Amino acid sequence: MAEDFDGPWEIYQPSELDRQLEALAGRRAGLGNCLRLLSQDACHPDVGGYRLSGPLAPVVCGAHLKRGYRIAYSMQLPLTANDKPRVVVLYVGKREPSHRGATDVWDVLHDLFDVGNPPVGHHKSPCCDAGLPRIDHEALSTFLRALAQADRRRRRRT
Amino acid sequence: MSTVEETVEDLADLYVLEKSARGHNKGYVERIRQRRARAVRRGVPKAAVARLLGVSVNTLDKWIERGRIKTTLDSKSGRKLIDGQEAARLLIAVRVLRAQGTKDGVLAAAIQQLERGDPKYQRDFADLYGASLASMEAGSVRPLRLPDAFGPED
Numbered sequence: 001m002a003e004d005f006d007g008p009w010e011i012y013q014p015s016e017l018d019r020q021l022e023a024l025a026g027r028r029a030g031l032g033n034c035l036r037l038l039s040q041d042a043c044h045p046d047v048g049g050y051r052l053s054g055p056l057a058p059v060v061c062g063a064h065l066k067r068g069y070r071i072a073y074s075m076q077l078p079l080t081a082n083d084k085p086r087v088v089v090l091y092v093g094k095r096e097p098s099h100r101g102a103t104d105v106w107d108v109l110h111d112l113f114d115v116g117n118p119p120v121g122h123h124k125s126p127c128c129d130a131g132l133p134r135i136d137h138e139a140l141s142t143f144l145r146a147l148a149q150a151d152r153r154r155r156r157r158t
Numbered sequence: 159m160s161t162v163e164e165t166v167e168d169l170a171d172l173y174v175l176e177k178s179a180r181g182h183n184k185g186y187v188e189r190i191r192q193r194r195a196r197a198v199r200r201g202v203p204k205a206a207v208a209r210l211l212g213v214s215v216n217t218l219d220k221w222i223e224r225g226r227i228k229t230t231l232d233s234k235s236g237r238k239l240i241d242g243q244e245a246a247r248l249l250i251a252v253r254v255l256r257a258q259g260t261k262d263g264v265l266a267a268a269i270q271q272l273e274r275g276d277p278k279y280q281r282d283f284a285d286l287y288g289a290s291l292a293s294m295e296a297g298s299v300r301p302l303r304l305p306d307a308f309g310p311e312d
Contacts, residue, residue, distance in 0.1 A: 004301065005301075012300060012301055013299060013300065013301075013302040021302075022305045024308075024312060025305050025309070026307065026309065027312060028312055029312060089302055144298045
């Protein structure tokens with residue numbers, strides 16, 4: 001079901017996310033439906049997007065997918081008058097039942113941004129209530145470098 | 159959109175690219191921009207600039223009369239023309255302001271920002287476009303396509 005998203009928002013991804021996306025085939029996580037909604041409206045209420053708490057709050061929104069999966073995303077405004085705004089999917093992963101651990105989606109994401117994952121008790125305020133999340137050059141570069149390193153490590157193991 | 163309007167759009171986009179380019183690429187983009195600028199060296203008609211900026215000709219006239227937008231007189235037609243590169247810089251400033259949600263007085267704000275060389279404008283520009291430009295330049299993010307193996311519930 002190869003699909004381009006043709007809503008008012010473009011959906012972007014880091015190249016290193018390919019393997020994660022491929023691994024989700026057959027998992028019935030509902031990622032495709034979530035992305036279709038985000039393409040229509042990055043603040044679509046049916047996505048249920050919420051701000052992460054702690055240091056990533058200005059930068060990242062998260063949303064629940066099905067079967068324990070979560071999506072982390074940010075946004076970029078249009079570059080030129082002819083561009084569409086973008087949702088940048090940063091990570092898709094599974095929430096561990098213990099909410100901690102080397103494979104827990106939020107622990108992994110905070111590690112990739114090189115910031116601490118705050119303790120439990122997050123507010124989960126709606127994603128767009130205090131303006132759109134924004135990712136600046138430095139944060140995105142740090143994240144992409146770390147994601148590329150993690151991807152290389154994963155490839156070496158398999 | 160007329161050819162002259164497309165040229166001003168190109169100049170605006172090239173200014174944005176030039177700002178983000180590094181090393182040799184910066185020089186290439188600058189040369190392309192200078193070549194495109196030659197196409198509008200005689201100036202751009204007011205009506206074309208007004209359309210590009212999304213303002214009325216009357217509004218543009220007001221700022222020209224105040225001497226805040228410089229014009230030259232076309233010796234053939236006697237019409238006032240606006241410098242193409244100034245039109246492109248105004249277009250960028252107007253885009254940034256509109257992206258920030260400014261609805262009223264956009265042209266006035268754009269002119270003031272360009273006049274001041276406002277550091278806040280520079281910061282906002284970097285905030286608005288920095289990540290997009292940097293990630294585009296690096297080719298590190300690209301449009302997402304779901305894998306072929308994805309099913310309807312995936």
